Amino acid sequence: MNTALLIFATITLAGAAAAMTLRNLIHCALAGAVAFLGLAGLFLGLGAEFVAFGQVLVYVGAVAILIVIAVLLTRPARVAGESPRVEPWLPGVGIGVLVTGALVAMVKASLVARSPEAVSSPAAPVKAIGERLMTTYVLPLEVLGLLLTAALIGAVLLALRDPGEARRP
Amino acid sequence: MFELFDQLFVNLKHAVVGALPEGWRGLASPLISAAAILGVFASLFALTVLVERKGLGRIQNRPGPNRVGPAGLLQPLADFIKALTKEDIVPVSADKVLHFLAPVVMLAPVLLAYAVLPFGRNMVAVDFDAGLLFFFAAGACVELAVFMAGWSSHNKFSLLGAMRAIAQMISYELPLILATLGVVMLVGSLSLEDIVDSQAGHHWGWLARWWVFTPWGLAAFVIFLIAATAESNRAPFDLPEGEAELVAGHLVEYSGFKYAIFFIAEYLGLFAVSALAITLFLGGWHAPVAGLDWLPSWFWFGVKLAGFIVFFIWVRGTLPRVRVDHLMGFAWKFLLPLVLWNLVVAAVWWYSRGWAFAGAGILRWVGCAAMILIPYSLLGRALYTRHGLGPRTYRLVA
Numbered sequence: 001m002n003t004a005l006l007i008f009a010t011i012t013l014a015g016a017a018a019a020m021t022l023r024n025l026i027h028c029a030l031a032g033a034v035a036f037l038g039l040a041g042l043f044l045g046l047g048a049e050f051v052a053f054g055q056v057l058v059y060v061g062a063v064a065i066l067i068v069i070a071v072l073l074t075r076p077a078r079v080a081g082e083s084p085r086v087e088p089w090l091p092g093v094g095i096g097v098l099v100t101g102a103l104v105a106m107v108k109a110s111l112v113a114r115s116p117e118a119v120s121s122p123a124a125p126v127k128a129i130g131e132r133l134m135t136t137y138v139l140p141l142e143v144l145g146l147l148l149t150a151a152l153i154g155a156v157l158l159a160l161r162d163p164g165e166a167r168r169p
Numbered sequence: 170m171f172e173l174f175d176q177l178f179v180n181l182k183h184a185v186v187g188a189l190p191e192g193w194r195g196l197a198s199p200l201i202s203a204a205a206i207l208g209v210f211a212s213l214f215a216l217t218v219l220v221e222r223k224g225l226g227r228i229q230n231r232p233g234p235n236r237v238g239p240a241g242l243l244q245p246l247a248d249f250i251k252a253l254t255k256e257d258i259v260p261v262s263a264d265k266v267l268h269f270l271a272p273v274v275m276l277a278p279v280l281l282a283y284a285v286l287p288f289g290r291n292m293v294a295v296d297f298d299a300g301l302l303f304f305f306a307a308g309a310c311v312e313l314a315v316f317m318a319g320w321s322s323h324n325k326f327s328l329l330g331a332m333r334a335i336a337q338m339i340s341y342e343l344p345l346i347l348a349t350l351g352v353v354m355l356v357g358s359l360s361l362e363d364i365v366d367s368q369a370g371h372h373w374g375w376l377a378r379w380w381v382f383t384p385w386g387l388a389a390f391v392i393f394l395i396a397a398t399a400e401s402n403r404a405p406f407d408l409p410e411g412e413a414e415l416v417a418g419h420l421v422e423y424s425g426f427k428y429a430i431f432f433i434a435e436y437l438g439l440f441a442v443s444a445l446a447i448t449l450f451l452g453g454w455h456a457p458v459a460g461l462d463w464l465p466s467w468f469w470f471g472v473k474l475a476g477f478i479v480f481f482i483w484v485r486g487t488l489p490r491v492r493v494d495h496l497m498g499f500a501w502k503f504l505l506p507l508v509l510w511n512l513v514v515a516a517v518w519w520y521s522r523g524w525a526f527a528g529a530g531i532l533r534w535v536g537c538a539a540m541i542l543i544p545y546s547l548l549g550r551a552l553y554t555r556h557g558l559g560p561r562t563y564r565l566v567a
Contacts, residue, residue, distance in 0.1 A: 026320060027267075030267070030313070030317065033313055037310075040306075049297055049298055049299045049302075049303075050298075050299050050302065053299050053302040053303050053305075053306040054302065054306075056306035056307075056309060056310065057302065057305055057306040057309050060306075060309055060310055060313060061306070061308075061309025061310065061312060061313075061342075062309070062339075064313055065312055065313065065316065065335060065339070068313075068316055068320075069332075069335070072320075072328075125298055126298050126299045126302075126358075126359050127357065127358065
């Protein structure tokens with residue numbers, strides 16, 4: 001474990017912890033963005049340039065913005081005296097344990113954990129990633145594209161003004 | 170002789186790094202690159218502010234700053250001292266931490282973006298395999314900084330300005346990135362070094378082989394320029410600041426040096442995106458014609474960058490501000506379809522590269538140009554007539 005990875009891991013964990021515990025929702029969203037950045041740094045430290053930059057571009061550039069704007073549009077950010085506690089806490093803890101267990105099991109079963117030497121050179125050139133996406137993994141890519149297009153059309157339909165609705169000046 | 174001047178700065182850095190003890194070299198090399206980038210572009214910023222004030226003055230028929238130093242040349246220094254010594258006012262109701270952090274978060278990613286730009290032969294700080302993606306990833310962080318500035322000020326004008334800025338930046342990011350994709354497709358690499366190398370060589374022995382000289386490259390370049398202007402909030406796309414309606418957008422509650430940092434970040438962002446345009450479409454540090462190869466590579470980069478700066482000042486002095494309802498329509502209904510279609514044209518250009526019959530070169534150029542111009546004209550007319558604005562006719566009145 002080298003120092004850079006340690007620093008980025010700390011940033012990621014601190015950001016995630018802050019995102020869960022801060023009182024102000026906007027602060028939470030911004031702390032989440034810090035966690036995303038730390039994760040991108042981890043990817044970069046592991047030699048996965050493409051994933052790291054994609055992470056920043058998508059999560060910090062789009063998802064974090066989406067979250068803060070959604071928070072701004074839906075509710076007042078400064079709710080006085082509201083505690084970050086969730087009331088029915090038992091199901092929450094159960095779900096948390098389940099998700100953590102599933103993630104740990106997946107990491108344990110992955111190629112990295114079973115034979116670390118098999119994936120010793122993770123620095124994949126972007127060209128190789130692009131070629132794989134266009135040949136071996138073209139079907140998942142197309143399915144993802146279709147899903148996103150469907151979501152986009154759905155969003156437009158939701159936002160569309162009904163024919164009978166009065167036109168605002 | 171040419172070698173000496175062309176590699177002057179590279180050799181200088183190597184000499185300095187070489188003179189240091191062994192253990193320090195790994196740390197010193199990136200630090201020297203970063204210091205050079207900071208020094209050069211911060212000075213360029215000071216110079217640009219002066220040129221801009223002088224140039225805008227000339228366009229508006231007034232002298233511009235002419236009191237500090239000979240012909241007003243020391244004005245940037247005076248501005249700098251003024252910004253440093255001004256009182257830093259933070260609103261009582263502001264979110265203190267975010268209000269303080271926003272300028273920092275704004276400037277840091279802009280400076281990071283310079284790491285991947287090749288300023289001359291062998292003059293790039295970090296040559297990432299996915300350099301272009303790195304540039305856009307760094308640019309994406311700026312939006313969050315604008316939001317932080319607007320929200321933390323706790324002022325409705327700030328928040329409105331920030332919302333406008335974010336909407337504008339997200340909308341124009343799409344044409345900006347898609348315009349670069351044609352070049353990426355034909356070069357087959359995201360590394361900016363490779364993209365510059367792909368533009369080496371000459372047409373007919375004299376004209377440089379730049380991407381801007383292809384029909385799709387020219388179209389992508391124009392779209393890139395428009396989107397870049399909007400992305401860096403420059404006039405005619407400076408609505409987020411719109412003094413008349415929003416006072417100064419997300420900058421309302423900033424004063425003194427924090428305001429100056431926003432200002433610096435905006436200009437450095439403009440330089441960075443101009444440098445990217447040079448790298449992608451204008452051959453990077455290559456000379457425009459074969460006979461001028463004897464000038465150093467960094468000189469050519471500087472000349473092109475200066476050209477861009479003058480162009481942006483000229484545009485700012487000439488064009489009126491876009492209306493906010495036209496802004497989004499222009500990005501989504503006009504630029505986006507065109508830039509997507511431009512990718513198809515780039516593909517046609519790539520597949521017709523093997524044509525070898527008589528007049529193939531001209532046919533290829535004219536054909537691809539027509540493939541862009543016809544949809545451009547049709548789309549433009551359709552949008553015009555839908556809004557009851559056109560088609561425009563002009564008559565010569567004797």
